[in-house]
Amino acid sequence: MKILITGASGYIGCVLTDFLLEKKFKVIALDTQWFGSNLKKHKNLKIIKKDYRNINDLDLKKVEAVIHLANIANDLGAELNPQLSWNINVLGTIKFLDLCKKNNIKQFIYASSGSVYGIKKEKKVTEDLSLMPISLYNKTKMIAEKVLLSYSKYMKTHIIRPATVCGYSKRLRLDVSVNMLTYQALKFKKITVLGGKQIRPNLHIKDMVRIYHHFLKNKNIPIGCYNAGFENISIINLAKKIKKSINCKIIIKKSNDPRSYRLNSDKLIKTGFKQKYFVKDGIEDIKKKLNLKKINDNNFTIQKMKKLKVNN
DSSP states (O other): OEEEEETTTSTTHHHHHHHHHHTTOEEEEEEOOTTOOOOOOOTTEEEEESOGGGOOTGGGTTOOEEEEOOSOOSHHHHHHOHHHHHIIIIIHHHHHHHHHHHTTOSEEEEEOOGGGGOSOOOSSOOTTSOOOOOSHHHHHHHHHHHHHHTTTTTSEEEEEEEOEEESOOSSOOOSSHHHHHHHHHHHHSEEEEESSOOEEEEEEHHHHHHHHHHHHHOTTSOSEEEEEOOEEEEHHHHHHHHHHHSOOEEEEEOOOOOOOOOOOOHHHHHTTOOOOOOHHHHHHHHHHHOOGGGOOGGGSHHHHHHHHTOOO
């Protein structure tokens, strides 16, 4: 089976690419490579350095399924250039879907975000609740979801709404909660927590790629949206988990960040998926594999994007 992955050199994309190659898939890895590429040559891998908005019929030749990861990621990243964010996250996706329809792609899996729900008081944030995005990034994800669902009569469409992903990747991000706090503990011997009561759902990166594989191999999973997050933990309790593994201090400061949300993934679990990895595994991954001497702008999305001055 041949798969095309957009954003294949990213934090999740490079782990997903390696995982699918291990599972004997043929993979086309398409990425602008703004953050470089850690993908190694493989007989079943074709690497294309390209903006996915410029994808063509040849790129989709004999492709059966697409996993669409490419986007301007997170709230701060989207705000750097709102016009570009709408262009890449929404308008580019519409154009891409039209091309996939033309080329008879059978399955389209879209990486959305659990943050599309906004701030919810409910302890069980299920797929049935209303979407109330509070940031530009969240809004682009919500609109792209709605567009994708309108293509369901042409191809099998699955929307994954992941929690905050944690754990090690060759394109490591240190601006996501678990990774960031673990990095602080290792480098500075202290963790700075802003507020602390905010709840964040979490998902290990190895389970994230297992979920995409789960949707590829199980053809009978109904189309629609699926939450993907298993551990709803406050920021202060994340810090305490890290402190148990790494000797450090916890410093609490005031925060003006109101974001606090949970995810319920019962719908995903009912399809047969089982969680295998946990936040504690993500902490240990970073602790064992992080090389502090090699930390650079690539590990911090906003810093890298400012340096690139991406404005096209």
